[in-house]
Amino acid sequence: MSSGLSSLSGPFPPETEEKKMRKNEINKEAGVSDAALSLPVIAIVGRPNVGKSSLFNAILRRRQAIVHFDSGVTRDRISASGVFEGRRFNLIDTGGLAMFSGEKRKVGFWDQSIEAQVEAAIESAVTILFVVDVLAGLSPLDKEIAGRLRASSKKVILVANKADNYKAEHLADEFHELGFGKIHTVSCLHRIGIEPLMADALAGVPKNTETGDESGNEPRPLRIAVLGRPNVGKSSLVNRLLNEDRVIVSDVAGTTRDAIDIPFTLKCGDEDVSAVLVDTAGLRKKSKIDEAVERYSMMRAEEALENADIVLFVIEATTLVSTSQDKTIARMIQDSGKGCIIIANKWDACSGVKQKTLVEDLRASLPKMLYAPLILLSAKSGYNLRELFEAIAELRAQMSVKVSTAMLNRILTDAQVRNVPPIIGGRPFKIYYGTMVGNCPPRFSLFVNDPKLCADNYKAYLENYMRKAFSFTGFPIRIFMKARRREDLNEILAKKKMFKRKREEEKRRNFKPVRQEDDDMDFED
Incomplete structure (x- = not known):
């Protein structure tokens, strides 16, 4: 992806066939490929603080992107799918273009990175929504961006945002100077003009008649969230997994602000799995969060954890042990019950350290996460990337594992034979039977004489025993103990016998013997 300062002054350079072929070969070797963008792509472009993220949220009818009065809140391109009148589409929000073409003085890293992200969004888009601020009026930067978009040869729709009243709508007339014909005046605050805008943007797109979002039959993609404290290499890992510069990477902590959903395959x-990779902002200590934008970023990261199926928990290998903030994040992941893979990134920067020693030290510093696979990895070089894909595939397979009640009770009996349950106050702890009540994480209900008689160490022993017996890895095991008297159990067994007897009697009543005539006919045949 080109990130030159003058690259947007003319038509955007298309990706060469040689580059595409090489990219597909690398993706095939790595085990990951871009999700096919069969849906029409709409990109939202404009200068900073004109309401692009507000329009993004208004079109999707949900708060997907962070919106704030400060300029430059959005940095990476954020994509999401939506539906309008039965027509599906992919929508991309971009950062504000704050540079003139060829400008080199006082150009910061963020401006260059945002421009490269906008270039990629425009290249992939079919339709571009060019957003301007009707209250601020026409600016030289608006004219500059209009020239760049005309050179892209894409369908461009001019959107005059912040037209919250009748007077503001008339202020949009001066934007006819940009030469885009019709101007759509909208108000994201009051959702005025959104429907006509989308009707124009999706003109010619047929309604979706196949299985889609509205039918609810489309399989839910596997959601993989990348979490960790700031500056441990989360965005670098995302780019390495996707094999492209999809998100902005820098040495500055807090580069990523919003949770970015990236569909991929x-x-x-031998199976191609639809998945969504979610890059998140670095989780800092709450006492160090002082900006509103950063507070929103933390909320989005926590929401990404809640919605995830698998979490890639990124820590820094160069610290040799986990930090206090790493332990806090580990506790969050464990409490959520999500599948987890610990990734010790920046292994290539560790010198004079043996892998076995480092793994043991990291394990010892995260004693509550012993169930999670730990992989030493380098997002910079791609070292151990294949092992990460294998771990993800293993966790995904475990998400559908179901343990039968008969098998579970055999394992519980064996566990009690090998390690006799404790006796507290002269009363022995007894497990009558157990059953699996759910997965992700694996959850088991054990019916016992008294839950208070089960010591914590014996409960941990049962968890570890079941983990080894059923090969559970990556997920915490939840055991719920319910008090049940022996009399209750006898009642349950009696009800089962009664139900079985009634079912047999019903079968006898409904049984119809074969008629003699039918037998004679069969015999004659």
Whole structure:
């Protein structure tokens, strides 16, 4: 992806066939490929603080992107799918273009990175929504961006935002100077003009008649969230997994602000799995959060954890042990019950350290996460990337594992034979029977004489025993103990016998013997 300062002054350079072929070869080797963008792509472009993220949220009818009065809140391009009148589409929000073409003086890193992200969004888009601020009026930067968009040869729709009243609508007339014909005046605050805008943007797109979002039959993609404290290499890992510069990477902590959903196709063996990779902002200590934007970023990261199926918990290998903030994040992941893979990034920067020693030290510093696979990895070089894909495939397979009640009770009996339950106050702890009540994480209900008689160490022993017996890895095991008297159990067994007897009697009543005539006919045949 080109990030030159003058690259947007003319038509955007298309990706060469040689580059596409090489990219597909690398993706095939790595086990991951871009999700096919079969839906029409709409990109939202404009200068900073004109309401692009507000329009993004208004079109999707949900708060997907962070909106704030400060300029430059959005940095990476944020994509999401939506539906309008039965027509599906992909929508991309971009950062504000704050540079003139060829400008070199006082150009910061963020301006260059945002421009490269906008270039990629425009290249992939079919339709571009060019957003301007009707209250601020026409600016030289608006004219500059209009020239760049005309050179892209894409369908461009001019959107005059912040037209919250009748007077503001008339202020949009001066934007006819940009030469885009019709101007759509909208108010994201009051949702005025959104429907006509989308009707124009999706003109010619047929309604979706196949299985889609509205039918609810489309399989839910595997959601993989990348979490960790700031500056441990989360965005670098995302780019390495996707094999492209999809998100902005820098040495500055807090580069990523919003949770960015990136659809892609994950290869699990011979199966292509639809997945969504979620890059999140670094989780800092709450006492160090002082900006509103950063507070929103933390909320989005926590929401990404809640909605995830698998979490890639990124820590820094160069610290040799986990930090206090790493332990806090580990506790969050464990409490959420999500599948987790610990990634010790920046292994290439560790010198004079043996892998076995480092793994043991990291394990010892995260004693509550012993169930999670730990992988030493380098997002910079791609070291151990294949092992990460294998771990993801293994966790995904475990998400559908179901343990039968008969098998579970055999394992519980064996566990009690090997390690006799404790006796507290002269009363022995007894497990009558157990059953699996759910997965992700694996959850088991054990019916016992008294839950208070089960010591914590014996409960941990049962968890570890079941983990080894059923090969559970990556997910915490939840055991719920319910008090049940022996009399209750006898009642349950009696009800089962009664139900079985009634079912047999019903079968006898409904049984119809074969008629003699039918037998004679069969015999004659």
